[in-house]
Amino acid sequence: MAKQLLDDNLKKQLGSLVPRITEDIELVYSLDDRDASANLEKLLQDIAELSDKITARQDNDAHDRKPAFTIVRSNDENIAVTFAGIPMGHEFSSLVLALLQVGGNPIKEDQDVIDQVKGLAADGKDLEFTTYMSLSCQNCPTVVQALNTMSVLNPHIKHTAVEGSLFQDEVNDNGIQAVPTVYLNGEEFTSGRTSIEDFVRMLDSGAAAREAAKLNEKGEFDVLVVGQGPAGATAAIYDARKGLNVGLVGERFGGQVLDTMAIENFISQKYTEGPKLAAALEEHVNDYEVDVMKAQSATGFTPAANPGEAPCSP
Numbered sequence: 001m002a003k004q005l006l007d008d009n010l011k012k013q014l015g016s017l018v019p020r021i022t023e024d025i026e027l028v029y030s031l032d033d034r035d036a037s038a039n040l041e042k043l044l045q046d047i048a049e050l051s052d053k054i055t056a057r058q059d060n061d062a063h064d065r066k067p068a069f070t071i072v073r074s075n076d077e078n079i080a081v082t083f084a085g086i087p088m089g090h091e092f093s094s095l096v097l098a099l100l101q102v103g104g105n106p107i108k109e110d111q112d113v114i115d116q117v118k119g120l121a122a123d124g125k126d127l128e129f130t131t132y133m134s135l136s137c138q139n140c141p142t143v144v145q146a147l148n149t150m151s152v153l154n155p156h157i158k159h160t161a162v163e164g165s166l167f168q169d170e171v172n173d174n175g176i177q178a179v180p181t182v183y184l185n186g187e188e189f190t191s192g193r194t195s196i197e198d199f200v201r202m203l204d205s206g207a208a209a210r211e212a213a214k215l216n217e218k219g220e221f222d223v224l225v226v227g228q229g230p231a232g233a234t235a236a237i238y239d240a241r242k243g244l245n246v247g248l249v250g251e252r253f254g255g256q257v258l259d260t261m262a263i264e265n266f267i268s269q270k271y272t273e274g275p276k277l278a279a280a281l282e283e284h285v286n287d288y289e290v291d292v293m294k295a296q297s298a299t300g301f302t303p304a305a306n307p308g309e310a311p312c313s314p
Helices: 008-020 035-048 089-102 111-118 140-153 168-173 196-203 207-217 230-241 255-259 274-285
Strands: 025-030 054-058 068-073 076-084 127-133 157-163 181-184 187-191 223-226 246-249 290-293
Touching: 008 089, 025 035, 035 054, 068 089, 076 089, 076 140, 089 140, 089 157, 111 140, 111 196, 127 140, 140 157, 140 196, 187 196, 223 230, 230 246, 230 255, 230 274, 230 290, 255 274, 274 290
Parallel strands: 025 054, 076 157, 127 157, 223 246, 246 290
Antiparallel strands: 025 068, 068 076, 127 181, 181 187
């Protein structure tokens, strides 16, 4: 008998989000005789019951791996996201985001990033990504969601997220020692936490030069904060509240907090997780006119010729 994976709480959460789906989508799934297949089928049927924009059907010829499913936009099969396994645990957020994005909900990325993703694979050759992930891995959703987003934006980018525990033979054959590990067109490409900006930089040889040119075109800031962890975010917010022109530069928003699973000593938070705290910090910073520059690292500081009197903040 199939397990009820979508409990009342998750149904309520998902039910509040599915009205954002504006395009019809289809959940096409392939099953084998394992219990996981029955559980996946039950999950997808429960999801389909939440909206008349969602349908689910079985097609065992649709996927080589089983159990697996693809979320497909009904009027454009090139807009699709594939999961091999059951994206629950940390990956439930990836499933929800994929449903919304394939279903027409706007992509929440900087327009520059969106344009760069759309410009990839200009030669028309598909970029086929496979991510091996674990449902207990806190870094995996960042990678899965980045590549899913890219596959929705660009029809020449394909992505399959593989739950390693259900495909252990494949994991062993590839010698995968840690997750997330990403393959591109059958060859190992990268591993560890990787953002959408990181993928663009690795795939687009001209991205670094264009980004450098954009940075050089920026005017002077009253305050330039280096580091996008809690301290940097706090400094940027306080300075912006003073009416200063603030820039916030860093390699990744959240800094080392992103690598922390459990946080129990942060003021006002009895318990949280690193990625959740980082997301909250970024949302707070975005409430102010702060110029956030991601995927950048400072290698040195050059004093201004006539620095004048530096502004102060408490």
